[in-house]
Amino acid sequence: MVLADAGCEVTMWGRRASLVDAVNTTRVNPDYLPGIELPAAVRATTDPAEAAEGAAFAVLAVPSQTLRGNLSEWAPLLPSDTVLVSLMKGVELGTAKRMSEVIEEVAKVSPDRVAVLTGPNLAKEIADRQPAAAVVACRDESVAKRLQAACHTPYFRPYTNTDVVGCELGGAVKNVIALAVGIADGMGLGDNAKASLITRGLAETTRLGLAMGADAHTFAGLAGMGDLVATCSSPLSRNHTFGTNLGRGMTLAETIAVTKQTAEGVKSCESVLDLARRHDVDMPITETVVEIVHEGKPPLVALKELMSRSAKPERH
Numbered sequence: 426m427v428l429a430d431a432g433c434e435v436t437m438w439g440r441r442a443s444l445v446d447a448v449n450t451t452r453v454n455p456d457y458l459p460g461i462e463l464p465a466a467v468r469a470t471t472d473p474a475e476a477a478e479g480a481a482f483a484v485l486a487v488p489s490q491t492l493r494g495n496l497s498e499w500a501p502l503l504p505s506d507t508v509l510v511s512l513m514k515g516v517e518l519g520t521a522k523r524m525s526e527v528i529e530e531v532a533k534v535s536p537d538r539v540a541v542l543t544g545p546n547l548a549k550e551i552a553d554r555q556p557a558a559a560v561v562a563c564r565d566e567s568v569a570k571r572l573q574a575a576c577h578t579p580y581f582r583p584y585t586n587t588d589v590v591g592c593e594l595g596g597a598v599k600n601v602i603a604l605a606v607g608i609a610d611g612m613g614l615g616d617n618a619k620a621s622l623i624t625r626g627l628a629e630t631t632r633l634g635l636a637m638g639a640d641a642h643t644f645a646g647l648a649g650m651g652d653l654v655a656t657c658s659s660p661l662s663r664n665h666t667f668g669t670n671l672g673r674g675m676t677l678a679e680t681i682a683v684t685k686q687t688a689e690g691v692k693s694c695e696s697v698l699d700l701a702r703r704h705d706v707d708m709p710i711t712e713t714v715v716e717i718v719h720e721g722k723p724p725l726v727a728l729k730e731l732m733s734r735s736a737k738p739e740r741h
């Protein structure tokens with residue numbers, strides 16, 4: 426919708442013929458965005474070759490853990506100069522690879538042809554054309570500028586950045602911190618606890634980013650602080666909502682059963698922790714989220730452990 430509003434012709438691929446037909450005939454995606462009329466320049470298809478034909482940009486927005494499988498089918502269909510754009514905010518389980526790394530590997534393209542779009546961009550608000558800013562990151566700044574122009578609308582303001590690592594980490598780790606903040610909300614903890622989790626969450630994200638060669642400034646920007654604040658404070662966030670349900674006492678299976686869309690942090694908390702260990706970085710909130718979500722640690726026990734960690738200066 427954003428690309429079409431900015432003047433692009435958009436062909437959207439979907440798996441289900443019934444949903445693709447609904448988009449083409451009613452201009453509405455009834456399952457994901459009921460009540461939102463899509464621009465006429467958006468067409469849908471179940472044929473990936475049709476979606477790929479002549480594409481200047483291929484915007485990838487599947488769950489992070491399915492990207493490798495999906496892209497291995499799509500990559501051979503793309504023109505040789507297509508820029509691949511990741512909207513995904515996760516880290517691959519097992520390999521601990523960022524989405525742009527998976528794209529480079531599977532599509533066999535240079536990092537200069539891979540871009541990342543991230544920032545405080547809750548889909549429902551954007552679909553309502555409420556104002557939002559974002560970041561388009563690419564190692565090649567001229568590519569970032571082309572993508573910036575392709576998605577700049579009166580309600581969507583993209584900035585450029587060449588720090589792809591920092592932008593991707595900001596997007597992936599904020600989902601893990603939003604789970605923690607959601608758990609705190611579900612437990613009935615107060616605003617001081619939430620602000621502390623957000624701030625210390627940003628500290629551990631920045632620590633990981635610096636160890637991986639990111640620029641510290643990125644974490645103070647839209648891809649870091651911006652997305653963290655939006656996701657940790659919005660009831661529209663799937664990650665925050667997932668955490669709230671856990672904090673209220675639902676089991677993991679019950680929480681998964683009531684979650685209709687992708688909450689990336691649930692799987693990516695494990696791959697982010699994997700990354701932290703590979704880079705020898707301490708990420709206590711991420712570790713705690715893994716323990717609560719995947720190892721059944723009661724949130725109250727986890728809270729006591731976090732609060733009684735050894736005392737230290739703030740800047741460590």
Ligand SMILES: NC(=O)c1ccc[n+]([C@@H]2O[C@H](COP(=O)([O-])OP(=O)(O)OC[C@H]3O[C@@H](n4cnc5c(N)ncnc54)[C@H](O)[C@@H]3O)[C@@H](O)[C@H]2O)c1
Binds near residue numbers: 491514548687
């Ligand atoms: N929704 C948001 O507000 C938002 C904002 C910014 C970034 N993102 C990121 O975008 C990515 C996708 O999230 P989403 O919100 O679109 O999730 P979603 O759950 O709403 O939609 C995921 C889509 O992928 C499809 N899908 C699921 N499994 C698939 C598979 N195996 N093969 C092909 N397609 C499959 C689903 O049918 C659905 O259409 C995530 O990484 C998320 O972090 C989401």
Ligand SMILES: O=P(O)(O)OC[C@H](O)CO
Binds near residue numbers: 545546547664665
């Ligand atoms: O709904 P969430 O938790 O996946 O968050 C959506 C976006 O990433 C917010 O920027």
